[in-house]
Amino acid sequence: MTLRVNGKVVTPTGVIRQGCVEVRGDRITAVAEYPSIRDGHWIVPGFVDIHTHGGGGHTFTTGDAESARAAAAYHLNHGTTSLLASLVSAPFELMRSATTAFAPLVRQDVLAGIHFEGPYLSAARCGAQNPEFLRDPSIDELTELLKLGEGTVRMVTLAPELTGAIEAIGLLTGQGVVAAVGHTDATYEQTCAAVAAGASVGTHLFNGMRPVHHRDPGPAVALLTAPNVFCELVADGVHLHEGTLTFAVATAGPERCALVTDAMAAAGMPDGEYELGGQAVTVADGQARLADGTIAGSTLTMDAALRHAVAVGMPVPDAVRMVSTTPALAVGLGDRVGALTAGLRADLVVLDDELNVVRVMRAGEWVR
Template identity: 80%
Template sequence: MALRVTGKVVTPTGVVRQGCVEINGDRITAVAEYPAKRDGHWIVPGFVDMHTHGGGGHTFTTGDAGSARQAAAFHLGHGTTTLLASLVSSPLPLMRDATAAFAPLVREGVLAGVHFEGPYLSAARCGAQNPDHLRDPSTDELSELIELGGGAVRMVTLAPERAGALDAIKLLTSHGVVAAVGHTDATYDETRTAVAAGASVATHLFNGMRPVHHREPGPVVALLDAPNVVCELVADGVHLHDGMLTFATSSAGPERAALITDAMAAAGMPDGAYELGGQDVVVADGVARLARDGAIAGSTLTMDAALRHAVTAGIPIADAVRMVATTPARAIGLGGKVGALQVGLRADLVVLDDDLNVVRVMRGGSWVE
């Protein structure tokens, strides 16, 4: 039996006033104008978070399947209907164990894939990554993980200036795995070479990167300027000044700017002591920092809060919705399945009130309890 959800529908082309989304089974069957006495709630596509380490007191970084399931459920309650489980720099045995543990969750649909943020990163730009685990990219390691995952490995972040990085990028892309540039001290030219080799995502642009300089633009300018690169942005007011958020969005356009949470287990939890990749983290006033040096250690953000922050910063809601759903879905190769209120796609949607707070969440045609 068909279900109809009415309100202010946000499609990839803009806002449809007094619209409706019709659902049959787990698919969207129609998006159309629909007369109503009032505009009603906002109806937006389910959020797609391509970079998150955990939430609700649970983490992806230890490779524990039960914890991963709980973290995904926490973010689902905040409107994230599709997410990657992001790990941090780790020894190969943990990477193996996590791949094996998460692959069944990917097949089940709890996770959309695994994202390895590291360990092939710059020591100079490691941020909250554990420096003890950093190393040069290994095609042998990556080949083993890709085979072990059977399609579960979806993205790997690396620093293109490290020895073997270009071979790793080519290997990843040849297997349909997204190669992302991040935690890097690369020059402008080194970054452009990585993009030419197939890198297509900028991991939390600006953060963990050589800063822009007028005589050496560095990775930020190279990534913003590349027409095939989607740039991740953490819209929490901590990682980026709102002026930089809006600048990057206007520079890349909403079709190449993706909002992410970069959330850790502390998202949705009280301030206090936490752990990330074997390192102590202190959360104060909702901001997560390493205990040893005060480096930002992920975030306590959720995707609904990121959307609200972006709109408050001045990004039009239709653009912001694209940045939390359509663009990240396309960036990780799922644009033909999720990320938009479009006929034929999975019926994932979020109902928001006028303040953009979550009212209800639907995933695969079923309302989430």
């Protein structure tokens, strides 16, 4: 049986104003123009969040499988049909147990992969990462995690200036794992060396990084100007000034800028007290911070990130690319999801004119 979803269809090449997405089973079979259609809803590909720590009161950071299922379900209702479960800096035993717990969820397609944000990060730029657990990259640890994950570890964020980082990047990329640069005090030159070694993602660009200076451009400039690097951006109006957000997109283009949530368990929850990586987090007015004021993730969802990008002046097709197509490509999922293209999994989001979620389809099934 063929299912047809009608509206203003956002494709990789533009908008079909009177369009239709045809779905059979869990696949998109056709995307076409149908002049008789008058439904005004936006039809966009399911969102792909490559950096999220939790949501709806549930977290990925403890390595609990049921909590991970619930967090993924929360974000699914906001249009995120594919996400990586992002861990924070932790003891190696927790990294091992989380990999063991989450690998079956990846194989069951609940998660799109595992992302280790740390513990191989700079103490000087650790942000809300727990400094107690920071350490230099360990080839032995990474080798064991990759073996345990059996292909489910998809990305690792590290600081390239640390001892052993370049070797670690080589190991990761040699095993098909994305190496990301983040929480780093690296110089421009050290960052370029990491890119040359195979690093291909900048983790929440500008945040947790040596700041830009005209005589010391640092990692952000190196990552923005590297043609083979995808740059994560947290578009919540807190992590980045709108001028910084639009500058980054103007520099790297929507083809290399991936909007992410960096959400923690407090996303979708009331203000109050929460925890992240063993540290107390206070959420007030929707902003998550440590006691010293350091930003501690976000309470963002991908649909809200899309709306924010459009509100600061980005065309809808560009914003959609940054929440779906670009992040999918960044972590090697572009041949499965991230676009309304025949042959890909039937993941789509129906949005009203204010870009609020009306319905979500995942693998050809409407989400209840």
